[in-house]
Amino acid sequence: MMKSASLFDGASRAPLRVGLALMTGVELVGQAVDLHSQVVNSLYEGGAGLLLRLIPPSAFVLAAVSAVGLLGLVAFARDRRAISGGLVTLACMALLSEWITERFGATPHNMFYPGGMLFGWIAGLWYARTAAGEADREQLAEAGAVGVLAALYVGSGVSKILHGGIDWADLNTLRSTILAQQGLGGWRWVEAYRSTVIEHARLAQVLAAGALVIELGGFLLLVSRSLRVIWGLLILGLHVNILLLCTIPYVEPMALVPLFTLPWPALLGRLRRKRLVEAAVAAPPRAPPVS
Secondary structure (H helix, E strand, O other): OOOOOOOOOOOOOHHHHHHHHHHHHHHHHHHHHHHHHHHHOOOOOOOOOHHHHHOOOOHHHHHHHHHHHHHHHHHHHOOOOHHHHHHHHHHHHHHHHHHHHHHHOOOOOOOHHHHHHHHHHHHHHHHHHHHHOHHHHHHHHHHHHHHHHHHHHHHHHHHHHHHHHHHHHOOOHHHHHHHOOOOOOOOHHHHHHHHHHHHOHHHHHHHHHHHHHHHHHHHHHHOOHHHHHHHHHHHHHHHHHHHHHHOOOOHHHHHHHHHHHOOHHHHHHHHHHHHHHHHHHHOOOOOOOOO
C-alpha cells in the first residue's frame, strides 16, 4: 500500500475542512457583491444569455444564492451532511459563474481553486462512503482536495506549453507581462526588483522557466510528505513572485496551498511542547513536605 503523503495523519483534519469552507465562502460572497456592483453601475455590459433572461441577478436573488451557498458551507464545515452541503454550495458557485460569464463574456477565476478543492473533498467523502469505508473518510477527502490542487497546477503548465510551446519561457514573455501591469506603488525595493527583471532578459527567462517547472511538477504534492512541503513552498513562492512582479494577487491559492501543504500539526505540537517546558522551568520549586 502506498504511504500517505498527508501531513495530518494522526491529527484532526477539521482545520483543513473549516479553512476550505471559509475561503470558499469569502469568494462566494465576494463574487456576488462584485456582480451586483457591476450590474448596478452598468459596467462591462455584455450579452443577455439564457440564464440572465430566465433568472436576472437582482440584489434579492444574489443575496438568496449567497445565503444558500453559505448554509451549505456551514453544513460542510461542521461535517454534518458534508456531501450534500458542499454540492449545494458548488451549485450556487456555478450559478454565479454562469451569470458573470454571460454578462461579461469572461469566466471568473476567483472561485476556481476553492471550488475545485471543495469538489475534490466531496469526491473523497463519496468514495469513502461507497467503497473505502468511513474510517478513512477524511483522509480520502484531503487526498481528493490535494489531488485537484495538483491537477490545477499541472494543467496550467500543460496549457502554457500547448498554447505557447516551450517558447513560453523565452526572453520576453515575463518582461512583457510585467510591463503590462502596474507595480506596487510605494515599495522602492519592489520597483527595483521589477526593473532588474525587465532589464535582464536572461533572469526573466530563468524565472519564467522556473514557474513552468513548478507548475508541471504539481503532481509531486501527491508523492510524499517531504515533497508536499517542498513543492508547496515553491508554489507559494511562485505566487509571491507573481504578486511582486505583476501585481496579480492569487489570494485563494496563496491561502489554500500553505494550509494543505505545510506540517501544521507537527509545528503546533512542537510549539506546544516548548511552551510546556518553559512553563515547567519557570514554575517555582515545590516546598519539601513537612515531616
